[in-house]
Every structure is written in structure tokens, then in C-alpha cells.
Amino acid sequence: MNHHTLADAMTDKGNFTVTKLSESNMGYGMLSVFLGLLLEVSTHGPHAVPRTSWRHQELELMEFSEPGISNYSTLLLSNERDALYVGAREAIFELSKKNVTVRNHKVLWQVGETPIAMCTLKGKSKETDCLNYIRVLQVADDQRLYVCGTHAFQPQCDYLTLADFSLEGRAEDGRGKCSFDPSQSFTTIMVDGELYSGTAYNFLGSEPIISRYSPSPYLLRTEYSTSWLNEPSFVFADVIREGENPTDGEDDKIYYFFTEVSVEYEFFGNLLIPRVARVCKGDQGGQRTLQKKWTSFLKAKLVCSMPELNFVFNVVHDVFILKAAHLRDTVIYGVFTSQWGNVGLSAVCAYNMSAVDEVFSKGKYMQKATVEQSHTKWVRYNGVTPSPRPGACINSRMRQQNITSSLHLPDKTLQFVKDHPLLEDPVLPIGNRPRLITKNVNYTQVVVERVRTLDGSIFDVIFTGTDKGVLHKSVVLGEEVHMVEEIQLLKNSEPIKNLVLSSETQSLYAGSDSGVVQSPTAFCRNYQSCDDCILARDPYCAWEPHTARCVKISDTPSQQLRGLIQSLSGDADKCPKAPIVPLKDYQRVSVKPGSSAELPCLVRSNMAQVTWRSNGSLLTEASPFHFIRENGLLIYSVASLDQGLYECWSVEFVAGVGKNFTRLLAGYVLTLEVSQTATTRQSQEITRSVEGKVEADRVLISAFAPPSFTPAVQLTSPPRSSLTPTSGTDQPPEQQVPPKSDAPEAEYLQHGNGTALLFLFLLFFLLFLAAVAYNCYMQYLPAPCLHLRAALLGTHKKSDAARPEYSACEAGLMETPVVSDKIAAKERPAQNSSQNLRALRDTGYETEPECSNGRVPSHTFADESPPPQKPFDVDCDSQSIQFADADEPYC
Numbered sequence: 001m002n003h004h005t006l007a008d009a010m011t012d013k014g015n016f017t018v019t020k021l022s023e024s025n026m027g028y029g030m031l032s033v034f035l036g037l038l039l040e041v042s043t044h045g046p047h048a049v050p051r052t053s054w055r056h057q058e059l060e061l062m063e064f065s066e067p068g069i070s071n072y073s074t075l076l077l078s079n080e081r082d083a084l085y086v087g088a089r090e091a092i093f094e095l096s097k098k099n100v101t102v103r104n105h106k107v108l109w110q111v112g113e114t115p116i117a118m119c120t121l122k123g124k125s126k127e128t129d130c131l132n133y134i135r136v137l138q139v140a141d142d143q144r145l146y147v148c149g150t151h152a153f154q155p156q157c158d159y160l161t162l163a164d165f166s167l168e169g170r171a172e173d174g175r176g177k178c179s180f181d182p183s184q185s186f187t188t189i190m191v192d193g194e195l196y197s198g199t200a201y202n203f204l205g206s207e208p209i210i211s212r213y214s215p216s217p218y219l220l221r222t223e224y225s226t227s228w229l230n231e232p233s234f235v236f237a238d239v240i241r242e243g244e245n246p247t248d249g250e251d252d253k254i255y256y257f258f259t260e261v262s263v264e265y266e267f268f269g270n271l272l273i274p275r276v277a278r279v280c281k282g283d284q285g286g287q288r289t290l291q292k293k294w295t296s297f298l299k300a301k302l303v304c305s306m307p308e309l310n311f312v313f314n315v316v317h318d319v320f321i322l323k324a325a326h327l328r329d330t331v332i333y334g335v336f337t338s339q340w341g342n343v344g345l346s347a348v349c350a351y352n353m354s355a356v357d358e359v360f361s362k363g364k365y366m367q368k369a370t371v372e373q374s375h376t377k378w379v380r381y382n383g384v385t386p387s388p389r390p391g392a393c394i395n396s397r398m399r400q401q402n403i404t405s406s407l408h409l410p411d412k413t414l415q416f417v418k419d420h421p422l423l424e425d426p427v428l429p430i431g432n433r434p435r436l437i438t439k440n441v442n443y444t445q446v447v448v449e450r451v452r453t454l455d456g457s458i459f460d461v462i463f464t465g466t467d468k469g470v471l472h473k474s475v476v477l478g479e480e481v482h483m484v485e486e487i488q489l490l491k492n493s494e495p496i497k498n499l500v501l502s503s504e505t506q507s508l509y510a511g512s513d514s515g516v517v518q519s520p521t522a523f524c525r526n527y528q529s530c531d532d533c534i535l536a537r538d539p540y541c542a543w544e545p546h547t548a549r550c551v552k553i554s555d556t557p558s559q560q561l562r563g564l565i566q567s568l569s570g571d572a573d574k575c576p577k578a579p580i581v582p583l584k585d586y587q588r589v590s591v592k593p594g595s596s597a598e599l600p601c602l603v604r605s606n607m608a609q610v611t612w613r614s615n616g617s618l619l620t621e622a623s624p625f626h627f628i629r630e631n632g633l634l635i636y637s638v639a640s641l642d643q644g645l646y647e648c649w650s651v652e653f654v655a656g657v658g659k660n661f662t663r664l665l666a667g668y669v670l671t672l673e674v675s676q677t678a679t680t681r682q683s684q685e686i687t688r689s690v691e692g693k694v695e696a697d698r699v700l701i702s703a704f705a706p707p708s709f710t711p712a713v714q715l716t717s718p719p720r721s722s723l724t725p726t727s728g729t730d731q732p733p734e735q736q737v738p739p740k741s742d743a744p745e746a747e748y749l750q751h752g753n754g755t756a757l758l759f760l761f762l763l764f765f766l767l768f769l770a771a772v773a774y775n776c777y778m779q780y781l782p783a784p785c786l787h788l789r790a791a792l793l794g795t796h797k798k799s800d801a802a803r804p805e806y807s808a809c810e811a812g813l814m815e816t817p818v819v820s821d822k823i824a825a826k827e828r829p830a831q832n833s834s835q836n837l838r839a840l841r842d843t844g845y846e847t848e849p850e851c852s853n854g855r856v857p858s859h860t861f862a863d864e865s866p867p868p869q870k871p872f873d874v875d876c877d878s879q880s881i882q883f884a885d886a887d888e889p890y891c
């Protein structure tokens, strides 16, 4: 790692120039890890994938919104009452905490004519900006809430009486407590009746301030200086109490989290830096120096980076402090992205509260130094620091020196902290790397709950909200973090603006522009089998073997807890052994010969691999007639040989136990439709004949719920066009061919003269096509034909041309039959009767012009043999240059 220079930053937009900071005046330590190869990270970096994905409609979520009201972005949970207070645009609601669809109270707070007029005069929009966005909701006392709104860019605050849910109407100046601009980020917290906030103090939003408002006559605030705050974007603030018996008489502290423009790094453009700052609750300001200003304001850099990839997440979007009885168990969780949002990565970093405390109480200061006259740099301060330590809270030792309040602090200390608010030592994340990295999301919110499992172990569960209304739930399992599920929490794809968690109701509440959503913290009941319940590795859930249900542990009476099965490592072998699914429970599917069959198989786990078996042997991608798709198996042109047993298996590898868990998800008996009785007989025969072949190890009946699998069988052959592949599963479509086996053929022809006529017509049509194609190939026909040919080739090249038939077909266009046969032989080493039949079906009825082109008249090109060193050689000379396919490497 390069300790004293900034690595050159590179994005896919190009290279940024980063000034190298010389070692002599910069002691950057760990922190010079900087912007790395973003591209490399986004493609090769580790990232979490949610095991299960739930769509909005799949879950029963409770939602609240009212017509005409939007921007439900402020949420406050009441500890004493059954209430969730919601601040929206020009309205405040009291909802039931147990069920947010129940509205208990509502009060409107609109802006008068005059403020609106003044606001529009200043160039703000009357419809959006010049309204009252309720952005502060805090508990003032037992009977009242303190409420602030942007009030048409003239923030105002008022008290809300809870008894009758009305505003007192004694509006006070909200400057410094609430933002002017409804879209500007800011933060507030009420501590012992005093409001702490981080916001802008002016209309333009250019004067940042961290302040405290109290009933006492004056407010305490930050110095207006870029070394204190430099274009900050506040995201969070919270108080850390010292507890009943503070060891050295320390004070309670308020921590602020924000992203600001760095002063200490020189960079091409503004380099953003995530910060943690703190002030002491007992701060009274200084006597002469720092009068009515914080004497305890210090800030440090938060590091959230992947050192091995030299990648830094430098924008913090939200923070949650998971508080514990002891400081060392208190953990700060933050969600970060990179300043260059196009990388599409989000990270969660966790910080040890005692490490943060250590930085503030022992860290080195930075100081501004002037170099080359006008230019200033921030360097480590190596001189003697005054005593008491600048920025420290008043503690027992200071009291012994007769310093009982910040008003008694010596000027030297105060002057020093005024000039040196920035600490050099950074706050490093636990484990020196992000807890979680997720691709293609922008996290906006985070909350964390500490959960006790059945065996008494404790795990942190991280809930992260995205800008697309999705919630991710991850559990920290030591070094590893497992993403349990993702939930489409909001109906629309819009940002989650606020997220709060109540352990009491075991619910999460999300606020967005369009409403409020309440979601349980776990969806245990949705896991249908013991395997699913265990493999989910959800600390909230356990399997109840008697009722065969996945249950939420906290909902289970304590006397029933003993029988429950839980394994956070995901050891599904703990599940009771399920009996083997009898073949009679396999679903019967019968289709007409030549039509296609779709056998559904719903795989809930994004971490499982699906395999299909027919008659007990593995189906591979190589088979041209079987498509293993997301929701099942598609069999094109079912012939008599395709009849048999089909099983959908899921294989899930669990790293925690180092095992593969194999489960049967669906089973089918596929038969050709002959007649009603014949089908039944046939299906019985097949069942009997394959019974022995089925590999049924670890088959779990509970995993296999036949009623839920409804076959979507296309009984009639779809029109030609619908057979043409449209998705990634590209495949030369084929015609319905009378298979060579006897019974189905008879069946097929029984459909009557119409079919026979159609068949004849098709035959002639194909012959005609072959003739056209041949002439086209020989360039007897003019340009349009060649256009078509080039276009067809071009399209096919784009698809994944992994299908052997496909390449054989394409190759057949240019090559000799000898080569073609060789390929065929390579692709099908075991030439059995089935494959011969396939080959027959394959070649006889190709309708794609370029295929018939290659195949039908191929024998006439025998003399155009390619040079032997190029197996797939193309006859470049015979094509005019303008139609030479650009993708063709041999031309």
C-alpha cells in the first residue's frame, strides 16, 4: 500500500489528475488509500447477492398515504404511545404503530399568503419549493412534540400538543434547526430538551452550521469557517451517553455524520470526504475565545475502503448507531457509495465506538500550513498540544484543576481547537474493510437490529434501503455477511427517504415521497419447507417440525422454543429426513407430438443452481430441444423419445458448512397425447420402466409441493413466429416433423387431409426456399438477397452461439460437407438412435434461408474445399466485399 501519495484515480470516464502529496509535510498513514481502479472493482470486487427476492405483491405490507399529500419523509416512533408520527408536505399524522393503515390524528400546517409571495419573489417555485415540508419531529416533553417545517424557505417551528393533536400556533424562527430548502439534507436530534441540528443557516444554503438550541438564552454553534465545515451534507446525528457511572467523569457526546468537501486533499475538482464530528453535551462555549461557539467540536475522517483494490467509498448517505450498554459493544453502521456514482457499488461499513472514542481522545491534530505564499496545505501538527487537551469534554481530571465548565478553559486550548478542528487519525472500519458491498444499488438508508438466536448467540441484522424502494436484509456472521433477502418495499421505484425500526412491533417503517410502508422484520412463513427455512439463515426464523412451519422465534411461546430447529450456518441436514417423493405424486403432463412443453420449476433461492434430470440422467445445455430457463424447462417439439420422467433439482452450496444441499423441487411424467386411455396407460408404463433409474437421494417431500406447480403446457403448436427465439435462448426453430417412431406418426396424420395438404405445401415451399437460397449463395440474385443473408448472419452472431447445431448450421453455409460431418461427430460422440433421429428432424426441415442454403445444395460445393489449415474457412472471394460480415474473423 502506498502510504504517502494518492493513487491516481481512474474511472471509465478517464483519468483524474491527483496531486501527489509529499511525504515531508503529510503523514497520512493508512489513509492515503484512495480512489482506485473503479472499473476493476465493479467487475471483480466481492459483492453480496440476496438469497431470496420478494416482490411487492407477494407480501402483505401495510401502507399509508393520503390523496393530495406527498413527501412522507419524516418519521418518529413514540416509545410511550402506540404511535408513529409522520411529517409530510403541509401535514402531520399520527398513525398506529401496530398498523400504519390506521390513522389516529392528522393536522395540516400550511403556509400563509405573505411567505409564499416572498418565496416566489426570490425565484422559488410556488408549486414545489414554497410549501411547508415538515422535516423536524422530536419529542419535546410528555405532552408535546417539537415540529419544524421549511415554511416556504422561511423555516418555522412550533409545538404540537398530543392530547388534541393541534399546533400551539406560537411559531418560532426555525433557522438553523430546519433546512430552508426541502431537498437539502440535514439532521436533528433532541437530547434532554435541547435540539441539536446540522443544517444551513441561510436562504442560499451556503452557511453550514452545527448548533444547539435550548431554552437558555443563547444558541451554541460552529465557527463559520471552511476548516470547521466545508459544504457539508449532513446525514445523521445521535447521542452517546456515558452511562450512570462514567469512569472519569466524562460527559455525554453528540456525534454528527456528514460528507464534506475535503480541505486536506488536493484533487482535480472537489474531493468528498465522509466525516464524523462530535460535541460535548455540557459545552457552554468559551469565555472570550469561542464565545457562544463549540469548544468541543472535533472531526475525523471515516474510512470505508477496500485496501486490496485501492477503492474508496467516499460519500456517506446514512448512519445508524447500534447502542449497547457498553461503548465497546456499540457499533456505528454507515452506508456509503463512491463520489462517482456510475460505478454502481454501495457499501456498509461498521465502526467500533471505542475506536471512534480513541481517535477523538488521543488522535493527532492537523494544521493549516502556508506554502508558496498563497497556497495552503493541511499537514499533521507535530508541536506541543496545550493542556487540557483541545476539544476534550470536561472530565474529572479537569475538575480537579478547577475547570468545571468550558467557560473556564484556558485561551490557549480554545485558540488551538478553533484552528485545529480536524484530526489526522482516521476512523477505520471494523476488519479494515466494508462489512458488505453490493452491486448496482444506491443505498439511502440503514437500520440495524441486534437479534438473539435460539442458542443465545447474538447477531447484527442490517437493513439497507435503496433509491429504488428495495430493502436488503443482511446478517453479520462473524467475518462473513450473508444477505438473507431483498424486498420490493415500495410499490414504485422511488427512494426510501427514511427508515425506522421498532423492536417492540418487530416492524420496519419506510417513508417515501408517496407514502409510508410498514413491513415485518422477517417473512418466516414464506419459507415453505424446512430446507428453505434453514438455508435462508435468517436469525429471526426457525423451523417448527410439528406444525411443519417456518416460524418467527419471537412470536413463539417460550415453552415451544425447545423443539425448534435453527442453524445460522445453514446446515439443512438438521432438518428431519423427509420421505422420498413417490412417483405417483409426480405431475402428469401430456402434449401433442411436435408441440412444445413447459415444465415449471420455481426456484426461490438466487444462490441455488437448477439442474434437470430426465429418466434420472442429467440434462445438459447441449441438448438442442431442452431449454433450462428461469422458471422451468421448455421442451421444443416433443417427440416420443422425449417422453419420460422429468425432475427439477436445486443444488445450493452453503459455504458455512461446506456442503451442497440438493432438493427436488418439481417432478413430472411427460407423455405424448394419444388418446385419453392410451395416455394414462403410457404414463403408467413409463413410470414403471423408469422407476429404478430415478436417483432419489436426499429427496425431501416437504420441498416438493405438487399442487403449486401448474404446468403451462402449450397443447397446440404455436405459430411459426412464436417459435422463433426471442430471448437469450437462441436456437434454430424447427418445424413440426412427423417423428420416425410409429405410433405418434400415425396419430399425427390422423388429424386429416388438411394437415397432409399443409405438409405438401410446406415441402414445396421449402424446395422453393432452397432454390432461392442456393441462387442467393451463388450470387445469381441481386443485392437484397445478400442484405438478407448478411442481416441473418449478423443477428445470429449477436446471440450466444453456443448451440452446436447452430454453429454447425452456420458453418455449413461456408464449409464443405466433410468439415460439417466432422463437427457433427465431435458434438455427438455417441451416435445413438435418438440422436440420429434428432439429426433427421434437424436437417430435413430447416427453413432458415442461410441454413438450407448451406445444407441442401452443399454437395455441389465439394470442389470449393477450404485450405486445410482453416477448419471454418469462409469463402471470402465469392462474396462481394460490402457484404462481408464484419464479425467474421476469417474474412
Ligand SMILES: *[C@@H]1O[C@H](CO)[C@@H](O)[C@H](O)[C@H]1NC(C)=O
Pocket (backbone or CB within 6 Å): 070, 071, 133, 182, 183, 513, 514
Ligand atoms: C416531493 O414528492 C414529489 C413526488 O410526489 C417529488 O417529485 C419531489 O421531489 C419531492 N420533494 C422533496 C423535497 O422531497
Ligand SMILES: *[C@@H]1O[C@H](CO)[C@@H](O)[C@H](O)[C@H]1NC(C)=O
Pocket (backbone or CB within 6 Å): 328, 329, 330, 331, 352, 353, 354, 355, 430
Ligand atoms: C471494539 O474494540 C474494543 C477494544 O479494542 C474491543 O474490546 C471490542 O470487542 C470491539 N467491539 C467490536 C464490536 O468489535
Ligand SMILES: *[C@@H]1O[C@H](CO)[C@@H](O)[C@H](O)[C@H]1NC(C)=O
Pocket (backbone or CB within 6 Å): 400, 401, 402
Ligand atoms: C481550586 O480552587 C480552590 C478554591 O477556589 C483552591 O483552593 C485550589 O487551590 C484551586 N486548585 C487549583 C489546582 O487551582
Ligand SMILES: *[C@@H]1O[C@H](CO)[C@@H](O)[C@H](O)[C@H]1NC(C)=O
Pocket (backbone or CB within 6 Å): 341, 342, 344, 440, 441, 442, 467
Ligand atoms: C445511483 O445513483 C447515481 C447518481 O444519482 C446514478 O447515476 C446511478 O444510476 C444510480 N445507480 C443505480 C444502480 O441506481
Ligand SMILES: *[C@@H]1O[C@H](CO)[C@@H](O)[C@H](O)[C@H]1NC(C)=O
Pocket (backbone or CB within 6 Å): 614, 615, 640, 641, 642, 643, 644, 645, 686, 689, 690
Ligand atoms: C425415458 O424412458 C422411457 C422408457 O424407458 C423412454 O421411452 C424414453 O424415451 C426415455 N426418455 C428420455 C428423455 O430419455
Ligand SMILES: *[C@@H]1O[C@H](CO)[C@@H](O)[C@H](O)[C@H]1NC(C)=O
Pocket (backbone or CB within 6 Å): 609, 651, 653, 658, 659, 660
Ligand atoms: C457443489 O456442487 C457444485 C455444482 O453443482 C460443484 O461444482 C461443487 O464441487 C460441489 N461442492 C461440494 C463441496 O460438493
